[in-house]
Amino acid sequence: MVKFDIISGFLGSGKTTLIRKILNSLDSxxxxxxxxxxxxxxxxxxxxLAIEGFEIYxxxxxxxxxxxxxxxxxxxxxxxxxxxxRIIFEPSGIFIIGEIFDLFKDPQISSECYIxxxxxxxxxxxFSNHIQSYSGFFKSQICSAxxxxxxxxxxxxxxxxxxIELELRMLNENATILAKNWTELSNGELLDLVDKKAVLMxxxxxxxxxxxxxxxxxxxxxxxxxxxxxxxxxxxKNGDFGNILRGKxxxxxxxxxxxxxxxxxxxxxxxxxxxxxxxxxxxxxxLQVQPLTLTFLTPS
Numbered sequence: 001m002v003k004f005d006i007i008s009g010f011l012g013s014g015k016t017t018l019i020r021k022i023l024n025s026l027d028s029x030x031x032x033x034x035x036x037x038x039x040x041x042x043x044x045x046x047x048x049l050a051i052e053g054f055e056i057y058x059x060x061x062x063x064x065x066x067x068x069x070x071x072x073x074x075x076x077x078x079x080x081x082x083x084x085x086r087i088i089f090e091p092s093g094i095f096i097i098g099e100i101f102d103l104f105k106d107p108q109i110s111s112e113c114y115i116x117x118x119x120x121x122x123x124x125x126x127f128s129n130h131i132q133s134y135s136g137f138f139k140s141q142i143c144s145a146x147x148x149x150x151x152x153x154x155x156x157x158x159x160x161x162x163x164i165e166l167e168l169r170m171l172n173e174n175a176t177i178l179a180k181n182w183t184e185l186s187n188g189e190l191l192d193l194v195d196k197k198a199v200l201m202x203x204x205x206x207x208x209x210x211x212x213x214x215x216x217x218x219x220x221x222x223x224x225x226x227x228x229x230x231x232x233x234x235x236x237k238n239g240d241f242g243n244i245l246r247g248k249x250x251x252x253x254x255x256x257x258x259x260x261x262x263x264x265x266x267x268x269x270x271x272x273x274x275x276x277x278x279x280x281x282x283x284x285x286x287l288q289v290q291p292l293t294l295t296f297l298t299p300s
Contacts, residue, residue, distance in 0.1 A: 003114070008090075
């Protein structure tokens with residue numbers, strides 16, 4: 001039977017970073033396939049993982065828990081015709097995990113593949129905001145997890161992390177909770193997330209939640225200086241392009257590509273290697289798609 005591991009988490013929590021860590025910890029003899037689901041119409045995370053040579057199937061421009069269910073089932077059945085050991089699935093940040101259990105009622109899928117683990121990444125820095133503002137999506141991901149891993153713990157005080165752990169335990173009594181600086185995670189701890197026998201909780205939250213989010217994604221050859229990119233992200237922070245929850249991408253600069261990540265008013269920019277083209281993606285509420293698009297396409 002093929003193992004099916006879900007790595008979930010709200011927008012910008014660090015799912016792709018965790019997947020890279022897990023992939024580097026797994027047995028190299030395992031045949032592993034990734035399924036990437038991006039809410040927008042371009043997939044930046046796919047670009048990140050493809051650089052490292054992993055086999056990836058992409059499902060974009062929607063969420064597989066609603067309008068893309070059929071495409072997901074088709075893709076999964078196609079993958080299962082191969083000789084593989086494990087599938088790692090990264091859903092969009094606004095995915096309702098409980099919906100995935102229904103998909104595994106398909107007899108063809110359930111006879112060849114089983115849900116091995118559900119790991120939810122919880123963003124410590126934005127925990128309070130997410131649980132108040134996006135409670136339905138957030139709680140679905142927490143309540144259905146077999147493991148909960150808290151990211152960005154280095155940005156908070158120990159007592160703040162302890163409070164988050166307490167609130168997570170109130171929502172999920174059975175999950176393993178890992179609250180540790182990710183740079184200190186051992187291979188054994190990472191493997192436990194996906195292969196430790198844990199209780200999977202079927203989340204009964206009805207999928208009545210509406211996706212009131214908009215997305216914008218594009219590829220661009222425009223060249224930016226670091227200061228220009230910082231100015232754009234400051235405008236995002238100030239609400240000039242709507243309420244942006246998540247932004248990410250690679251932008252061509254003078255002598256390199258700049259990789260940026262934006263989450264709820266916090267952003268980072270680093271130099272990146274191995275990138276061949278500029279690509280950006282943004283998700284938000286009341287997203288000003290046209291001004292944002294022009295910003296990344298119009299020559300300076």
